[in-house]
Amino acid sequence: MNTQTNLPEVFGALADPTRFAIVERLLKEGDLPVGQLAEPFKMSAPAISRHIKLLENAGLIERRIEKQWRVCTLKKDRFADLHQWIERYRTFWNTSFDRLEALLDKQQGEEDDSSR
DSSP states (O other): OOHHHHHHHHHHHHHSHHHHHHHHHHHHHOSEEHHHHHTTSOSOHHHHHHHHHHHHHTTSEEEEEETTEEEEEEOHHHHHHHHHHHHHHHHHHHHHHHHHHHHHHHHHHHHHHHTO
16 A cells, blocks of 8 residues: 555544444544444434545554444554654754754843843
8 A cells, every 4th residue: 555645544544433432442442343433422323334435545444344233443553654754854853953953042142141
């Protein structure tokens, strides 16, 4: 899966509070049947199925059949892709803040020198 082209879809899938909660629950509890995932939500089975399908299409989860249950699993490799993307921006911002701090320190030093 190409991370660069699918990130908007991934972020779009995670932007919905219900889908985010589903992902959080799978992260905390591990693989779960769809019925168990649906329990805390006040919505119909077709509505939950649409949320799960969207998460599946975004590559964040996969479903498999175990006996009579459809079990959802997080696709951890997609979260590694997200981590890489976020890490690039974290590095950018840390570098920017370091440059800003150096500039402010320099300006403070110049002000201290001029006040003597």
